Amino acid sequence: MLAASSSIATTTAGQSALPAFAVVVETHKAMVYSIAWQFLHDRVAADELAQDVFLQLHKNWARIESPAHLLFWLRKVATHRAIDAARKRQARAETSLEETDEPTVLERVHDAFLASYLKRMVASLPEKQRSVIVLRYQEEMELDEIAKVLGMNVSTVKTQISRALELLRGKVSRRLGRENANDTV
Amino acid sequence: MTPFEEELKQALKREDPGADFTARVLARCVREDERRERGFWRMSWLTPAWRVGAVAAGLLVLAGGTAVEQHQHQVKGMAAKRQLLLAMRIAGTKLQQVQERVKESEQVEQ
Numbered sequence: 001m002l003a004a005s006s007s008i009a010t011t012t013a014g015q016s017a018l019p020a021f022a023v024v025v026e027t028h029k030a031m032v033y034s035i036a037w038q039f040l041h042d043r044v045a046a047d048e049l050a051q052d053v054f055l056q057l058h059k060n061w062a063r064i065e066s067p068a069h070l071l072f073w074l075r076k077v078a079t080h081r082a083i084d085a086a087r088k089r090q091a092r093a094e095t096s097l098e099e100t101d102e103p104t105v106l107e108r109v110h111d112a113f114l115a116s117y118l119k120r121m122v123a124s125l126p127e128k129q130r131s132v133i134v135l136r137y138q139e140e141m142e143l144d145e146i147a148k149v150l151g152m153n154v155s156t157v158k159t160q161i162s163r164a165l166e167l168l169r170g171k172v173s174r175r176l177g178r179e180n181a182n183d184t185v
Numbered sequence: 186m187t188p189f190e191e192e193l194k195q196a197l198k199r200e201d202p203g204a205d206f207t208a209r210v211l212a213r214c215v216r217e218d219e220r221r222e223r224g225f226w227r228m229s230w231l232t233p234a235w236r237v238g239a240v241a242a243g244l245l246v247l248a249g250g251t252a253v254e255q256h257q258h259q260v261k262g263m264a265a266k267r268q269l270l271l272a273m274r275i276a277g278t279k280l281q282q283v284q285e286r287v288k289e290s291e292q293v294e295q
Contacts, residue, residue: 018211025207033202047202051210058214118196137190138197169189 021061024070025054031139032078038134039082040089041123049085053078075139076149079131086127117175121168129164132157 032053036046056077057064064070122133128150135146143161147154186194 030199030201034199054210115196137194
């Protein structure tokens with residue numbers, strides 16, 4: 001991050017920005033790709049979207065003022081592009097949590113399975129709730145930062161997170177309850 | 186942060202897009218830069234021969250336009266000249282008629 005930040009600051013007009021840009025891509029590729037992945041759940045589509053975000057960054061390179069601005073810009077563009085792409089694909093974003101199929105195989109919902117199950121549940125959340133959950137728990141962003149990126153009030157962000165957590169907890173509890181019942185049979 | 190939120194955080198860990206991701210992005214950026222740098226004059230179909238042809242065609246159009254303008258100017262000039270001659274002819278005839286009448290009236294008086 002530090003290397004990328006100093007590169008941005010020192011890149012002057014007429015000087016090739018590509019080496020500094022390469023450092024930025026390398027530093028932030030996982031973040032951008034993961035945001036795309038949480039919305040699309042398709043490796044090829046997420047990869048393509050992440051590339052598009054960096055291509056857009058390359059075009060707007062001169063406008064990036066600081067490392068903090070860079071991070072904000074990447075998160076914002078990646079999230080909005082991912083939301084748009086998910087809408088276009090009419091992917092799982094439009095399927096309500098209650099409509100989501102349960103895993104067909106009997107899998108114990110803990111450790112790795114719980115992570116996998118939670119990912120699926122997050123993917124099935126409504127668009128706004130999914131956005132705030134991804135930014136909060138994947139990106140570990142503060143509420144006011146999330147509000148800025150998504151163009152919401154802080155109170156709305158709080159509400160959306162709380163509703164999403166409630167839904168997820170309920171779903172996981174029901175799942176765990178059923179697993180325990182199956183174990184005792 | 187509650188244990189459930191911790192689980193959620195673990196589940197939503199970042200994933201890496203792959204080792205060659207940066208190389209692919211840079212390749213696209215380079216292609217995009219090259220595409221932008223190639224302006225109208227550097228488009229692939231516009232070879233040097235085409236450029237000469239385009240300039241020649243432009244000059245021809247310009248010269249043609251000037252010639253047409255000159256011709257129209259000449260036509261207008263000729264028409265004006267004809268009108269002037271006709272007017273002078275009419276005026277001459279009228280003058281002659283007046284002179285004849287003056288002569289006739291003088292003869293009558295004498």
